[in-house]
Amino acid sequence: MLPPLPLPDTATPPLTRGHKKRERTRRGLVDAALRLIARKEVGEIALLEVATEAAVSNGTIYNYFRTREEVLEAVGIAMAAEFSDAISDLSADVSCGAQRLAIGVRMFLCRAAVDHQWANALLRIIHFDQAMRSRLATHVLGDLREGLRSGMFCYEDEGVALDLVLSCTTGAMRSIVDGRAVEGHDVQVTKMVLRALGVSLAKASKIAAKPLPV
Amino acid sequence: MLPPLPLPDTATPPLTRGHKKRERTRRGLVDAALRLIARKEVGEIALLEVATEAAVSNGTIYNYFRTREEVLEAVGIAMAAEFSDAISDLSADVSCGAQRLAIGVRMFLCRAAVDHQWANALLRIIHFDQAMRSRLATHVLGDLREGLRSGMFCYEDEGVALDLVLSCTTGAMRSIVDGRAVEGHDVQVTKMVLRALGVSLAKASKIAAKPLPV
Amino acid sequence: MLPPLPLPDTATPPLTRGHKKRERTRRGLVDAALRLIARKEVGEIALLEVATEAAVSNGTIYNYFRTREEVLEAVGIAMAAEFSDAISDLSADVSCGAQRLAIGVRMFLCRAAVDHQWANALLRIIHFDQAMRSRLATHVLGDLREGLRSGMFCYEDEGVALDLVLSCTTGAMRSIVDGRAVEGHDVQVTKMVLRALGVSLAKASKIAAKPLPV
Amino acid sequence: MLPPLPLPDTATPPLTRGHKKRERTRRGLVDAALRLIARKEVGEIALLEVATEAAVSNGTIYNYFRTREEVLEAVGIAMAAEFSDAISDLSADVSCGAQRLAIGVRMFLCRAAVDHQWANALLRIIHFDQAMRSRLATHVLGDLREGLRSGMFCYEDEGVALDLVLSCTTGAMRSIVDGRAVEGHDVQVTKMVLRALGVSLAKASKIAAKPLPV
DNA sequence: CATGAATGAGACTTCATTCAT
DNA sequence: TATGAATGAAGTCTCATTCAT
Numbered sequence: 001m002l003p004p005l006p007l008p009d010t011a012t013p014p015l016t017r018g019h020k021k022r023e024r025t026r027r028g029l030v031d032a033a034l035r036l037i038a039r040k041e042v043g044e045i046a047l048l049e050v051a052t053e054a055a056v057s058n059g060t061i062y063n064y065f066r067t068r069e070e071v072l073e074a075v076g077i078a079m080a081a082e083f084s085d086a087i088s089d090l091s092a093d094v095s096c097g098a099q100r101l102a103i104g105v106r107m108f109l110c111r112a113a114v115d116h117q118w119a120n121a122l123l124r125i126i127h128f129d130q131a132m133r134s135r136l137a138t139h140v141l142g143d144l145r146e147g148l149r150s151g152m153f154c155y156e157d158e159g160v161a162l163d164l165v166l167s168c169t170t171g172a173m174r175s176i177v178d179g180r181a182v183e184g185h186d187v188q189v190t191k192m193v194l195r196a197l198g199v200s201l202a203k204a205s206k207i208a209a210k211p212l213p214v
Numbered sequence: 215m216l217p218p219l220p221l222p223d224t225a226t227p228p229l230t231r232g233h234k235k236r237e238r239t240r241r242g243l244v245d246a247a248l249r250l251i252a253r254k255e256v257g258e259i260a261l262l263e264v265a266t267e268a269a270v271s272n273g274t275i276y277n278y279f280r281t282r283e284e285v286l287e288a289v290g291i292a293m294a295a296e297f298s299d300a301i302s303d304l305s306a307d308v309s310c311g312a313q314r315l316a317i318g319v320r321m322f323l324c325r326a327a328v329d330h331q332w333a334n335a336l337l338r339i340i341h342f343d344q345a346m347r348s349r350l351a352t353h354v355l356g357d358l359r360e361g362l363r364s365g366m367f368c369y370e371d372e373g374v375a376l377d378l379v380l381s382c383t384t385g386a387m388r389s390i391v392d393g394r395a396v397e398g399h400d401v402q403v404t405k406m407v408l409r410a411l412g413v414s415l416a417k418a419s420k421i422a423a424k425p426l427p428v
Numbered sequence: 429m430l431p432p433l434p435l436p437d438t439a440t441p442p443l444t445r446g447h448k449k450r451e452r453t454r455r456g457l458v459d460a461a462l463r464l465i466a467r468k469e470v471g472e473i474a475l476l477e478v479a480t481e482a483a484v485s486n487g488t489i490y491n492y493f494r495t496r497e498e499v500l501e502a503v504g505i506a507m508a509a510e511f512s513d514a515i516s517d518l519s520a521d522v523s524c525g526a527q528r529l530a531i532g533v534r535m536f537l538c539r540a541a542v543d544h545q546w547a548n549a550l551l552r553i554i555h556f557d558q559a560m561r562s563r564l565a566t567h568v569l570g571d572l573r574e575g576l577r578s579g580m581f582c583y584e585d586e587g588v589a590l591d592l593v594l595s596c597t598t599g600a601m602r603s604i605v606d607g608r609a610v611e612g613h614d615v616q617v618t619k620m621v622l623r624a625l626g627v628s629l630a631k632a633s634k635i636a637a638k639p640l641p642v
Numbered sequence: 643m644l645p646p647l648p649l650p651d652t653a654t655p656p657l658t659r660g661h662k663k664r665e666r667t668r669r670g671l672v673d674a675a676l677r678l679i680a681r682k683e684v685g686e687i688a689l690l691e692v693a694t695e696a697a698v699s700n701g702t703i704y705n706y707f708r709t710r711e712e713v714l715e716a717v718g719i720a721m722a723a724e725f726s727d728a729i730s731d732l733s734a735d736v737s738c739g740a741q742r743l744a745i746g747v748r749m750f751l752c753r754a755a756v757d758h759q760w761a762n763a764l765l766r767i768i769h770f771d772q773a774m775r776s777r778l779a780t781h782v783l784g785d786l787r788e789g790l791r792s793g794m795f796c797y798e799d800e801g802v803a804l805d806l807v808l809s810c811t812t813g814a815m816r817s818i819v820d821g822r823a824v825e826g827h828d829v830q831v832t833k834m835v836l837r838a839l840g841v842s843l844a845k846a847s848k849i850a851a852k853p854l855p856v
Numbered sequence: 857c858a859t860g861a862a863t864g865a866g867a868c869t870t871c872a873t874t875c876a877t
Numbered sequence: 878t879a880t881g882a883a884t885g886a887a888g889t890c891t892c893a894t895t896c897a898t
Contacts, residue, residue, distance in 0.1 A: 022857085043257035046892060057859045059895085068893060127341070154415075159394055160386075160402045167385025168378055168410075175377050188374045196382075196410035201368075235877095236882070260867060271884045273870080282868065450878090471685035474871060485880045487874085496872060555769070582843075587822055588814075588830045595813025596806055603805050616802045624810075624838035629796075663898095664861070688888060699863045704890065 026064050026074075028054045033075045038117035042072060042128045076129035079122060087139050090213060097146025098153065098199060102190045102207050104139065105169050109186035110212070112173040119177050123170060133166070140165050147197065154198030161197060168193050240278050242268045247289045252331035256286060256342045290343035293336060301353050304427060311360025312367065312413060316404045316421050318353065319383050323400035324426070326387040333391045337384060347380070354379050361411065368412030375411060382407050454492050454502075456482045461503045466545035470500060470556045504557035507550065515567050518641060525574025526581065526627060530618045530635050532567065533597050537614035538640070540601040547605050551598060561594070568593050575625065582626030589625060596621050668706050670696045675717045680759035684714060684770045718771035721764060729781050732855055739788025740795065740841060744832045744849050746781065747811050751828035752854070754815040761819045765812060775808070782807050789839065796840030803839060810835050 032054035036045050047068060051058040065071045090107055094100045112119035126132045144161055147153035155161040172189045175181060182188070187208045194204035246268035250259050261282055265272045279285045304321055305314040326333035340346045358375055361367035369375040386403045389395060396402070401422050408418035460482035464473050475496060479486040493499045518535055522528045540547035554560050572589055575581035583589040600617045603609060610616070615636050622632035674696035678687050689710060693700040707713045732749055733742045754761035768774050786803055789795035797803040814831045817823060824830070829850050836846035 025857090041257060043255065047894090048892070058893095059859055059861090060857080062894070063857060155406070156398075156402050157396050159389070159396060160399065160406070163385050163389050163394075164382055164403070164406055167381045171377050171381025171385070172374075175373070180373055180377075182371050182373060185374065188370055189378070192369070192374070192378055192410040195412070196406040198409070198415070201412070239882075261869090262867080270882095272868090273885060274883055276869065276871095277882060280869095453878095469685065471683065475873090476871070486872090487880055487882090488878080490873070491878060583834070584826075584830050585824050587817070587824060588827065588834070591813050591817050591822075592810055592831070592834055595809040599805050599809025599813070600802075603801070608801055608805075610799050610801060613802065616798050617806070620797070620802070620806055620838040623840070624834040626837070626843070629840070667861075689890090690888075698861095700889090701864060701891080702862055704892095705861065708890095710889065 022064075025054075025056065025060070027078075029056070029061060029064060029071070030074050030078045033071060034079065034121055035117070037075065037124050038121040042124055047071065072128070076125050076132055079125050080132055080135045083135065084139075093213070095146075096152070097143040097148075097150060098194060098197075098203075098207055099210065101140065101143040101147065101165065102194065102210070103212060104143065105165070105190045105193060106186040106208070106212060108169050109172055109176065109189060112176045113181060113185070116177050119173050123174055123177070126170060136166060137162055144197075152199060152203075164196055165193055168196075239268075239270065239274070243270070243275060243278060243285070244288050244292045247285060248293065248335050249331070251289065251338050252335040256338055261285065286342070290339050290346055293339055294346055294349045297349065298353075305353075305357075307427070309360075310366070311357040311362075311364060312408060312411075312417075312421055313424065315354065315357040315361065315379065316408065316424070317426060318357065319379070319404045319407060320400040320422070320426060322383055323386055323390065323403060326390045327395060327399070330391050333387050337388055337391070340384060350380060351376055358411075366413060366417075378410055379407055382410075450492075453482075453484065453488070457484070457489060457492060457499070458502050458506045461499060462507065462549055463545070465503065465552050466549040470552055475499065500556070504553050504560055507553050508560055508563045511563065512567075521641070523574075524580070525571040525576075525578060526622060526625075526631075526635055527638065529568065529571040529575065529593065529625075530622065530638070531640060532571065533593070533618045533621060534614040534636070534640060536597050537600055537604065537617060540604045541609060541613070544605050547601050551602060551605070554598060564594060565590055572625075580627060580631075592624055593621055596624075667696075667698065667702070671698070671703060671706060671713070672716050672720045675713060676721065676763050677759070679717060679766050680763040684766055689713065714770065718767050718774055721767055722774055722777045725777065726781075733781075733785075735855070737788075738794070739785040739790075739792060740836060740839075740845075740849055741852065743782065743785040743789065743807065744836065744852070745854060746785070747807070747832045747835060748828040748850070748854060750811055751814055751818065751831060754818045755823060755827070758819050761815045765816060765819070768812060778808060779804055786839075794841060794845075806838055807835060810838075 029050060033045070033050045036049055036053060047061055048058050050071065051061055061071065065074065086107075087104060090103055094103060112122075126136075140162055141158065144153060144155075144158055144165070148155070148158075153161075168189060172185065176185065190208040191204045194207060195201060199207070243264060247259070247264050250263055250267055261275055262272050264285065265275050275285065279288065300321075301318060304317055308314045308317060326336075340350075354376055355372065358367060358369075358372055358379070362369070362372075367375070382403060386399065390399065404422040405418045408421060409415060413421070457478060461473070461478045464477055464481060475489055476486045478499065479489055489499065493502065514535075515532060518531055522531060540550075554564075568590055569586065572581060572583075572586055572593070576583070576586075581589070596617060600613065604613065618636040619632045622635060623629060627635070671692060675687070675692045678691055678695055689703055690700050692713065693703055703713065707716065728749075729746060732745055736742045736745060754764075768778075782804055783800065786795065786797075786800055786807070790797070790800075795803075810831060814827065818827065832850040833846045836849060837843060841849070
């Protein structure tokens with residue numbers, strides 16, 4: 001969705017002046033919703049709040065979305081888009097799957113430690129929006145397969161392995177958000193995940209401890 | 215579910231005639247709520263539904279609970295009580311911490327595979343009721359410490375280890391509920407968890423594969 | 429009410445043992461309601477509260493009253509009965525109407541000062557139960573007429589005079605209950621009422637200041 | 643709309659187009675509530691009735707008031723505002739405190755005689771809304787003090803005197819509403835009030851009988 | 857497009873009243 | 878008769894959604 005490809009304009013986004021403003025207002029609404037999701041459960045968010053947070057009138061929302069569901073769906077999509085970018089960026093220069101996986105996990109945890117609001121929003125959206133999971137999965141799966149091919153990983157079913165990576169990462173994020181973080185949390189979690197995937201203790205320690213890219 | 219054992223009734227006030235009926239209705243309400251939680255998100259459950267599901271009038275609920283919160287709290291407590299019993303039972307005869315942990319994880323997954331409603335209810339309640347997590351934690355922590363003492367486990371922080379066990383178990387339960395289960399799911403997950411905790415591949419395979427008690 | 433006369437049993441109160449208990453429970457309910465009326469507005473009193481305050485079950489109320497209205501009506505009657513007694517007693521030995529009126533007003537105010545609960549209950553019932561007014565009126569009217577006959581009072585319409593006496597008395601009671609009482613409140617109010625009825629300043633001061641009977 | 647007025651607009655927010663309509667609806671709601679208060683006790687009024695009486699949907703009320711209390715409070719304020727105006731108007735040209743007081747009392751009673759609904763609403767609101775009393779008190783106190791200063795009145799405590807004026811006036815209003823009015827009710831009551839405040843019979847009669855301003 | 861007033865379904869909660877025990 | 882569980886109507890309040898301006 002929202003392919004940012006510079007391909008022939010297929011009728012999706014004709015960029016007039018009016019349309020730029022339209023897009024700006026829309027983003028304002030989605031961002032406002034994101035900010036709210038960071039604070040309260042999805043089911044507790046009223047559209048009037050979203051409108052107020054975005055500094056528009058409640059009726060305005062219905063110029064951009066047909067229904068409440070659509071608003072929340074858009075929020076999921078927006079957050080997912082952000083991930084895709086973030087994750088793609090960070091693993092650009094790393095070829096080793098295990099290393100890429102380690103970087104991914106740690107970056108999620110570090111960001112969660114720094115930005116609880118972001119983490120909360122992410123956790124709630126994953127819980128709420130099925131599509132989110134598969135988006136994350138896509139990235140992780142690549143790393144898992146590369147690690148398996150290179151002999152670094154050793155697991156029976158890639159679905160189960162995927163589950164483990166995602167579960168441990170989100171579980172750790174929740175711990176962080178709930179204030180149960182410990183010194184070196186991200187490294188410890190990553191090490192355990194790697195070992196679960198079949199990496200030896202020594203290698204796991206080394207990979208997990210390697211400094212993060214910028 | 216789990217027909218209450220024919221043991222001496224430990225409850226406090228079965229003194230009046232009506233008390234048996236009262237208790238029956240209360241259970242009916244809590245069970246109805248449990249059935250609903252298995253089907254929809256906690257925040258989407260209306261008390262009128264609970265009443266209907268329990269085949270009583272809406273007002274009746276308020277003869278037993280003062281508020282919506284109390285109803286949901288009671289559901290959490292009921293499910294937690296069931297766990298305590300179940301878990302205590304199964305680990306009665308096993309002394310090895312790693313083995314007890316493995317049995318615990320697998321039994322949760324097996325039951326989830328067999329009873330999706332139960333699993334769904336559990337997952338939602340864990341997400342909703344903070345107290346639930348600590349209840350499960352208590353049991354797991356004992357096993358973790360025993361495993362560490364006996365040299366079977368090797369981890370740096372027990373909070374992180376606890377997180378991992380719980381996250382992987384609940385994550386796998388969700389997979390099962392969502393229909394992503396695979397052949398031997400429980401054994402695979404358990405094996406990975408054990409390795410994450412520092413158990414060697416060989417031992418992990420052996421422990422995870424041992425047949426479950428009755 | 430409850431005339432303990434040893435007269436021919438006219439079918440009203442046949443005094444069996446059971447009937448004594450019945451009457452006791454009934455009084456308990458009415459008294460409980462009175463206590464509550466002292467604390468909250470009539471419309472805010474729930475029958476369950478009355479039952480609890482009377483230490484009986486809610487259902488029991490309906491063995492004595494057919495409806496909520498009946499309960500409240502009984503409360504009005506009970507309070508009225510108490511007045512009749514109280515007022516009759518105090519004016520037994522006084523022949524002068526003005527003096528009797530002064531004593532009556534002051535005793536209401538003094539009791540209000542001493543027992544806010546009683547005053548509150550009375551004020552609320554007067555506001556709620558029309559019958560109450562006429563009961564008080566009966567007593568006051570006698571005094572007014574006597575005062576007029578003896579030349580002490582001088583007013584055009586006895587209804588208006590009656591209104592004035594009752595309004596001033598209840599108004600002063602409310603002031604007392606609301607904490608706006610002043611030193612010698614009862615005497616001041618009485619003096620003003622007497623002057624309004626045509627008594628000279630000197631006489632009014634003298635009458636109002638005369639010590640109350642026991 | 644309304645932008646080019648040469649006068650400083652005293653109201654705060656008549657800036658948008660919809661504001662005129664908004665104010666109209668709000669008044670409609672308050673007026674509807676007033677009409678209902680004239681008919682039933684405050685505690686018996688359901689917001690759905692108010693909405694129906696105002697010919698809007700129940701939800702609309704909550705676009706204007708946050709809670710039931712606020713609705714009733716607004717009613718009190720509205721009625722109080724009306725008084726302030728009415729009273730200020732009538733006493734504009736009269737300098738004598740006793741005379742102003744007499745006019746005030748009589749106008750209340752005359753209006754009550756002509757408009758029972760208004761009287762009922764006023765009585766109920768005074769009973770319900772503490773703020774109302776002090777508003778009326780303010781006006782009366784001024785007259786009392788002026789009368790005392792000019793030697794027309796003679797009373798010990800102004801709080802007690804205030805009580806007497808208000809009690810007698812509202813008491814008489816209730817009589818009127820209940821159908822116990824008599825010929826020349828307002829004059830009689832006023833005369834008595836004046837005498838209670840220390841005015842001689844002759845002067846009281848003269849002051850009370852003076853024709854009301856238009 | 858933006859606005860925000862209006863709507864009405866539906867949620868939670870209270871309470872008078874009934875009725876089986 | 879006493880009890881208290883059950884009932885269901887009614888009330889307060891919220892909120893997604895519509896629509897005239």
